[in-house]
Amino acid sequence: MIPIFARAAAAVATLAVFAVPAFAHVTLEVQQAKLGSTYKAVIRVPHGCGTEATTTLRIQIPEGFYNVKPMPHAGWTLETVTGPYAQSYDNHGTALTEGVKEIVWSGGNLPNEFYDEFVFRGTFATTLEPGQFYFPTIQECANGEEAWIDVTGAEDAEMPAPSLELLPADAAGH
């Protein structure tokens, strides 16, 4: 019975994820994570700026998401901006005091008609509060940009930052 329940829950979750009418926006594929867990972030970029192709994608890594590693993307130059963390985080016994603050995939070409995904991973600190966690993201084109940086959480936000919901570490009985 338990596997059936789990699968049913997965199906419902899948339905919930796909039912969110946010495909127009830059979004995260997986919309939930637990505090203290490692998370693979898949940023979905559905279009360019108006009619132009996206040539650069910048993602800000807020405090509390540490030990970040971006995945290279064929045809794009990958760079990171690193800096000190506000606090140190434990990585299997090693204290991390600095790391990636911003990921930049540049020099690419994602035409407006196409869709792509950009991937990075990291760990959510247990010191974070449960709730929405945002990754402010900017799509840059030849003549402009689309700044998905609205972190107000407003339902009618025009350009919301991609976000996920952080759940308490013991939410699903780890």
Add this chain to the structure above:
Amino acid sequence: MSHNRILLTLTLLLALLVPAQAWAHAQLLSTDPADNVVLESAPETLHLHFNEPVTPLAISLIASDGVATELLAATTGGETVTVTLPAAGYQGTQVLSWRVVSTDGHPIGGSLVFSIGTVTGASAAAANDPAVAIALWAGKAVLFIALFAGIGAAAFSTLAPLPLTAEKTAIVLAIIGLPAVALTLWLQGLDALGLPLLSSDPRILSTGFATSYGMTAAAAGLGFLLALVALCLPRGRWASGLAWLALVVAALSLALSGHASAASPQWLTRPAVFLHIAGIIFWIGALLPLWLLLAERGAAATLALAQFSRFIPLAVAAILVSGVTLAAIQLGWPGPHWLAPYGLILLAKLCLLALLFALALWNRIGLTAPALAGDAVASRRLRRSIALEALLVVIILGLVAGWRFTPPPRALAAVEAAIPAEPIWVHIMDAKTMAMVSITPGQAGPVALDIWLTDVEGVPITPLEVSVTLSEPDLGIEPLKRAAREEDGAWLVEGLTIPVSGTWRLELDIRASRFELIKLEEMVAMP
């Protein structure tokens, strides 16, 4: 197992079905007409160009008085959304409020502001072609001379037979009056439309007619026709009746428009203007016939002079009483405003009138009785005096025609009172940021926004970008978004038209840094 399979299949199916939707999010690329333009006439259709096909959800046109017209039924979707406007005489600033949905089901909305003819709430249009003004002045001066001397002579002909030359002159003046009416109406139309002198816009005559001057021109034209018939008919009851009717219609025509008639209280100003003009027509109309008759020095001259001196005190009394009344209403108590162009013209006119009245008094008291008694010297002096009076009258009419171009102080004061120069101040803050916004002027119409941004301690901040979004949820006006420009530490938004008064939602999007967006919001009542 079978349960699991079903669930798995279901999940897979869902996963396959949902992404089949398009992944894009429609964006408005351009509009036709462009935002904030002033069009000469209402367009038949409006176009919104998107980067992908969209379906209109709500389309309405909101006029400057806040009245909305639902236009969804007149709208076609696609990459270009075309809105067909109903054929109605739109004027002023309009807002096309739109909401559309693209294939992904994400609705987006916005507003397009444009104006037809004039921007509602904007100050008066720029100066017109000086050639039109000069032509209009000359046309009106000719019209006034024809009206006063021509129709006046026709009226005088009912009291005493006109000498042949005076009769011919009156007929010629009445005939000149008719094209002068048409010409001034044309020029009025040019002036109203702000067109140069040599324009051939089909709307000129109808526009001229639509102004308050239209009725004046029509009545003046009728007056000329009546006077013409009266002058051509043999002397008798019919001719007399028509001649007096011509005088009444002519006096009425000038009471129908112009600064003085437009002043309030209208129950006082319009009859005052009517009396004033009627008296002047009678007086001026008598001058040429008398001048000519006195040269002949016959029984006719004696009769005419006797009749004139009997009636002129009535006319002068009407002119004086109504003139003083009107001057008092237009200028109020003496003050610096008497030196405005309107006041200066009035002062010059009063000086010339004083001279005219002095001459008239001298005629009446010193010259009329001896002339009637047959004194040749008195007759000659009377003629000279009448010629001088006629000259003064022409100058006065020229001056009066110039009033057309000067607003009376009463109107200037009203214009000043109508502009609430006081801007509206809005203070918005959140936990980190404060914004001080001034909206100038503090009323619906074209406004400028100045935004000063500081942190909560009052230290100025320097964001990367600032944009302003205005919407009016009660009227269903979708957001109007404008980027602000930085100048000397303040962020300015110019060329923004708040199309109607109401309670507007003012949102500031402050791009504090590349990844940080601060949103501030406040409701603002715009009168």
